[in-house]
Structure formats: structure tokens, C-alpha cells
Amino acid sequence: xxxxxxxxxxxxxxxxxxxxxxxxxxxxxxxxxxxxxxxxxxxxxxxxxxxxxxxxxxxxxxxxxxxxxxxxxxxxxxxxxxxxxxxxxxxxxxxxxxxxxxxxxxxxxxxxxxxxxxxxxxxxxxxxxxxxxxxxxxxxxxxxxxxxxxx
Amino acid sequence: xxxxxxxxxxxxxxxxxxxxxxxxxxxxxxxxxxxxxxxxxxxxxxxxxxxxxxxxxxxxxxxxxxxxxxxxxxxxxxxxxxxxxxxxxxxxxxxxxxxxxxxxxxxxxxxxxxxxxxxxxxxxxxxxxxxxxxxxxxxxxxxxxxxxxxxxxxxxxxxxxxxxxxxxxxxxxxxxxxxxxxxxxxxxxxxxxxxxxxxxxxxxxxxxxxxxxxxxxxxxxxxxxxxxxxxxxxxxxxxxxxxxxxxxxxxxxxxxxxxxxxxxxxxxxxxxxxxxxxxxxxxxxxxxxxxxxxxxxxxxxxxxxxxxxxxxxxxxxxxxxxxxxxxxxxxxxxxxxxxxxxxxxxxxxxxxxxxxxxxxx
Numbered sequence: 158x159x160x161x162x163x164x165x166x167x168x169x170x171x172x173x174x175x176x177x178x179x180x181x182x183x184x185x186x187x188x189x190x191x192x193x194x195x196x197x198x199x200x201x202x203x204x205x206x207x208x209x210x211x212x213x214x215x216x217x218x219x220x221x222x223x224x225x226x227x228x229x230x231x232x233x234x235x236x237x238x239x240x241x242x243x244x245x246x247x248x249x250x251x252x253x254x255x256x257x258x259x260x261x262x263x264x265x266x267x268x269x270x271x272x273x274x275x276x277x278x279x280x281x282x283x284x285x286x287x288x289x290x291x292x293x294x295x296x297x298x299x300x301x302x303x304x305x306x307x308x
Numbered sequence: 309x310x311x312x313x314x315x316x317x318x319x320x321x322x323x324x325x326x327x328x329x330x331x332x333x334x335x336x337x338x339x340x341x342x343x344x345x346x347x348x349x350x351x352x353x354x355x356x357x358x359x360x361x362x363x364x365x366x367x368x369x370x371x372x373x374x375x376x377x378x379x380x381x382x383x384x385x386x387x388x389x390x391x392x393x394x395x396x397x398x399x400x401x402x403x404x405x406x407x408x409x410x411x412x413x414x415x416x417x418x419x420x421x422x423x424x425x426x427x428x429x430x431x432x433x434x435x436x437x438x439x440x441x442x443x444x445x446x447x448x449x450x451x452x453x454x455x456x457x458x459x460x461x462x463x464x465x466x467x468x469x470x471x472x473x474x475x476x477x478x479x480x481x482x483x484x485x486x487x488x489x490x491x492x493x494x495x496x497x498x499x500x501x502x503x504x505x506x507x508x509x510x511x512x513x514x515x516x517x518x519x520x521x522x523x524x525x526x527x528x529x530x531x532x533x534x535x536x537x538x539x540x541x542x543x544x545x546x547x548x549x550x551x552x553x554x555x556x557x558x559x560x561x562x563x564x565x566x567x568x569x570x571x572x573x574x575x576x577x578x579x580x581x582x583x584x585x586x587x588x589x590x591x592x593x594x595x596x597x598x599x600x601x602x603x604x605x606x607x608x609x610x611x612x613x614x615x616x617x618x619x620x621x622x623x624x625x626x627x628x629x630x631x632x633x634x635x636x637x638x639x640x641x642x643x644x645x646x647x648x649x650x651x652x653x654x655x656x657x658x659x660x661x662x663x664x665x666x667x668x669x
Contacts, residue, residue, distance in 0.1 A: 184638075185339040186645070188412040189405060198402040205394050209387065212667035224663040231659045239405045240652045241645075246343060249350040256354040260361040264368055271372050287596035289448065289461035 189241065197238045204231045330640040338639040349646040353653050356616075360657055363609045367664065370601055380593045381602035382668035384449055384458075386440060388522055390666035393436050394658060396515075400429030401655045408648045411631070411641035419631045419644070423624055424504030426651065428511040430621050435476075435515020437614055442469040443523055444603075451607045455600030457591075473516060480509030500632040505625065606665055613661060616654050623647050 208227045216223065237243040242250050327333070335341040371378045407422035447463045448456025483506040490498035593599055627647055630636065636644055 185342060186412065186641075188409045191406070191409070194402055194405050194409070198398060201398045201401075202395060205391065205398065208663050209391050209667065212387070212663070212669065215669070220669055224667060228660050228663055232656050235401060235652050235656050235659065239401050239655075240649055241408075245346070249347060252347070252350045252354055253357075256357040260357060260364075263358075263361055264365050267365055268368055268372060271369055282592070282595070283597045284457065284591050284595040287455060287457040287594075287600075289456050 186241075187244070189238075193238060197234050201231055201234055204234075328639075330635065341640075342642045342645075345642040345646055346649075349649050353649060356650075356653055360609075360612075363605070363612065364660070364664075367605050367609065370605060374598070374601065376590075377593055377598050377602050378668050380590055381449075381599045381606075382666065384444065384447070385606070385666045386443075386523065387666045389436050389440055389519055390662050392518070392522075393433050394662045396429050396432050396436075397655045397658050400426045400433075401652055403429065404648045404651045408641065408645050411636040411644040412638055414637040416631065416634045416636075419636060420500055420504065420628055423628045423631060423644075424507060427504055427508045427621055427624050427628070430617050430624075431508040431511040432515035432518070434614065434617060435512045435517075436519040437515075437610070438469060438472045438512075439516055439519025439523060441607075442466070442472060449603055450600070451604035452600040453596055455596045455603060457594050457596075458599075459594070469516070469520075473513070476509060476512045480506065480513070483509050497632055501629055504628055508621075609661055609665070613654070613657055616657070620647070620651050620654055623650070 204227055208224060208231075211223055211227070212220070214220075236253070242253065331338060332341060335344065403422045403425040407419055407426060410416075410419040410422055444450075445468050446466055447458065448461065449458070450456065483502055487499065487502040487506050489495075490502050624647060627644060630643065
């Protein structure tokens with residue numbers, strides 16, 4: 158890999174090659190093609206429509222996994238193509254994948270444990286406490302607001 | 309002497325060696341600088357993923373333990389607005405990736421344009437979000453201990469949306485004034501910055517308008533079905549499989565609340581409005597300690613996400629200023645690329661947030 162200023166001044170910087178192929182003369186990180194960007198975008202839109210549509214179906218317990226599956230495909234498209242990870246140096250991909258591995262450990266172990274405990278904290282019935290404050294006695298008064306942060 | 313001439317980046321120092329202004333001293337060449345910056349940004353993104361995973365863990369845990377709370381509370385989220393926000397954010401990812409491409413190809417004007425579009429999409433997202441939040445505040449759908457039982461009090465319109473629009477309005481007026489001054493002074497550089505900022509402020513109000521239009525359309529459009537809804541809720545009141553009932557129309561609950569507040573009729577004070585009658589037939593969920601859990605998680609996750617959007621908007625604005633100075637080209641586009649990575653991560657988080665919060669059956 159040539160270094161120092163000789164390589165920098167040796168070649169033209171404002172080329173018009175739409176795809177930026179190759180690594181000739183110290184060129185790095187080729188520019189994404191517009192067709193790639195747009196096709197990924199429309200794929201993402203399509204998957205969004207799909208995920209909204211499948212939520213209107215009634216598939217019971219599988220719904221969560223289908224949803225997560227579609228979301229992961231969308232996320233994969235964003236990461237590989239929009240974030241350019243497919244063409245990037247492997248170390249960046251390793252860094253990102255390691256975060257996913259640790260998140261899996263985090264959620265996995267916590268969820269494994271979740272149903273292993275008897276609820277020692279009894280949920281107090283707070284229905285009455287959640288009711289909105291009683292309005293003023295006079296019927297013609299303005300209705301009491303139902304929300305806590307009053308203006 | 310380097311024959312890369314970039315206006316506005318004159319490099320004046322007394323170093324004996326010779327390097328372009330955009331190449332930091334401690335790097336050998338442009339590629340090394342780029343790679344180092346990129347790895348640094350990916351490591352930051354790792355911390356962001358772990359940061360959000362804490363909240364996703366809370367979500368997973370509480371949903372696993374109380375699925376009925378999540379099914380009940382998710383009805384109040386407007387899936388249409390959520391889907392629109394998803395589309396807007398996906399489009400902003402496209403324009404951001406395009407901006408990176410423009411920077412790599414030294415297409416200066418296109419770069420500013422794409423960054424401006426990304427900023428505007430972010431503003432639309434926040435506008436829709438403002439409507440969603442204030443609509444929930446009106447209904448008393450507040451986090452945790454502040455949650456108000458649904459179906460009892462008539463919802464009313466508060467001034468919260470106007471309050472949220474004030475800072476955007478101030479910024480918009482400021483940007484418009486700046487733009488006019490730049491126009492009059494024929495200052496092209498300032499025009500290139502003030503223009504995108506003004507458009508973004510306007511897009512915030514566009515998002516607010518879109519949200520208001522869709523929210524009110526849903527309530528009014530479904531208002532006539534209130535009669536049917538009441539009949540349905542009586543039918544299903546006795547059964548417990550509410551999840552498999554006529555839950556497809558999320559507006560059933562909300563429009564009953566609207567129907568309950570018939571104009572001209574005084575607020576029912578001594579009559580306890582039976583939640584069953586208004587379709588909200590889960591008093592054991594429809595209370596502070598239960599449904600409030602969902603909304604605590606909802607506001608925390610979407611709120612922190614919105615803070616990240618705001619941060620991203622600030623950084624993109626900084627990029628627009630630099631791009632207007634033509635500081636980016638095919639050997640120096642790292643900042644654009646790295647901000648792009650951050651922005652795609654914000655989109656990545658929303659890709660998971662949307663179905664998990666809005667589309668629970």
C-alpha cells in the first residue's frame with residue numbers, strides 16, 4: 158500500500174465513474190450504485206407492507222416469530238447494503254456481529270430465567286387509583302380533564 | 309504541493325512536510341484515516357446496540373410475563389402512523405446512503421441536497437411522533453403510575469401539541485429570517501445552509517399535519533361503527549378470549565371513547581361509565597399497575613429513539629455546513645460515511661421497534 162503524499166497527488170480525485178470499481182491507484186471504498194440503493198429501498202418498503210399485512214392475519218403464537226423474522230431480513234438489508242458492510246473490512250463486521258452475540262446472551266439468559274420465579278410481589282389492584290379525578294359537583298362546569306399533566 | 313485544490317480549506321502552518329488539510333497528521337494516507345474512523349464508528353454503534361438492548365430486554369421480559377397487557381395496550385397505538393414513520397425513515401436511509409455516494413464522487417450540490425432530504429425526513433418523523441404522543445396524553449395513556457383508566461373520562465383536546473410546536477415554530481421563523489437575509493445579501497454559502505434548515509422546519513409541521521389528518525380521520529370515520537362496536541363488546545364481555553375477538557380495528561376502543569364524549573352532553577359525574585359498554589372490558593388490565601407498564605416501556609423506547617433522531621439531526625446539520633464548503637471529496641468522505649452509519653442504525657432500531665410495539669395482535 159503506497160503511502161505518503163506521492164500517491165495522493167498522483168491521480169485525479171474527481172472521477173465520474175458511477176460505480177467506482179477497483180482499487181487502482183489507492184482508491185478505496187467504492188461508491189454504491191444507485192440501482193443497488195433503490196432496489197434495496199423498494200425491497201425494504203415491500204417487506205414493511207408484508208409485515209403490516211401479516212399482522213392482520215391470525216396465526217397465533219407464530220406471529221411474533223414471523224414478525225421478528227421479517228424485521229431481521231429488513232435489518233440485514235440495511236446493514237449489508239446501506240451500511241456497506243458486505244464490502245467492508247471484515248473487522249467492522251466482526252465488531253457488529255459480536256454485539257449481536259452479546260445481545261443474544263443478554264436476552265436469552267434473562268428470558269430463560271423469566272418464568273422460573275414465583276411472584277413474590279403481588280400486583281395490587283389499582284383500578285380505583287387509576288380512575289380519573291372526580292369532576293366538580295356543578296353539572297355545567299367544564300368536564301374534568303382525564304390526564305395528569307394539566308396545562 | 310498537492311494538486312488537490314479545495315476552496316476554503318487553505319492550510320497554513322509551518323510544517324516542513326506537506327499534506328492536504330483534510331488528512332490528519334497521525335495518518336499515513338487517506339485510506340488509513342478512513343478505515344480508522346470507520347472502525348471507531350462501528351465500535352460506537354456496538355455500544356448503541358447494547359444500549360438499546362437493555363430496553364429491548366425489559367420489553368421482552370415484561371411481554372413474556374404479561375402478554376395480555378401488551379395485547380390490550382397495543383390497540384391504542386396507531387399502526388398506520390407507525391407504518392408511515394417506518395417508510396419515512398427507510399426513505400431517509402436511502403437519501404443518506406445516496407449522500408455518502410455523492411460525497412465519494414465529489415458531487416457537492418447533490419450531497420447537500422441529499423443531506424437536506426435526510427434532515428427533512430427526520431423532521432417529518434418527529435412531527436408524526438409529536439401527534440402520536442400528544443394524542444395519547446389527551447387520552448390519559450401515560451407511563452406507569454400516571455396511567456389513567458380508559459373508558460371513564462371523556463377525552464379532550466389539550467394544548468400539548470401546540471406546546472410541542474412552539475420550539476419548531478421558533479426555529480422555523482429563525483431559519484426563514486436567516487434565509488431571507490442570505491437571499492437579500494446574495495450570500496450563496498449561507499443560502500445553502502439556511503435553505504435546508506428552513507425546509508426541515510416546514511417538514512416538521514408537515515408531519516404534524518399528516519398525523520393530525522390521519523388521527524382525526526380514523527376517529528371520525530369509524531365513529532358510525534360505535535353502535536356495532538358496543539354490541540360486539542357486550543357479546544364478548546363474558547368471554548375471555550378478547551385477543552381473538554374483533555380486535556382487528558384498533559379504532560374500536562378509541563372511537564368508543566370519542567363517542568362517549570358526545571358534544572353538548574355534560575360529563576357523566578355520578579354514573580360510573582361501564583368499561584364493558586365502551587368496549588374496554590378488561591378492568592384488571594386497564595389500570596395503573598398493568599397497562600401503565602406497557603406505556604412506560606413504549607415511551608422510554610420511542611422517546612430515547614427520538615432523542616437519537618434529534619442528535620442525528622444536529623450532526624447532519626453540521627455535515628451540511630461542511631458540505632456547503634465543499635470539504636468532502638473522493639479522498640475525504642469519512643464524516644459523511646460515519647454519520648450515515650449512525651443514521652442507518654437509528655433506522656435499524658426503528659425497524660424492530662415498529663412491529664414489536666405497534667403490531668401486537
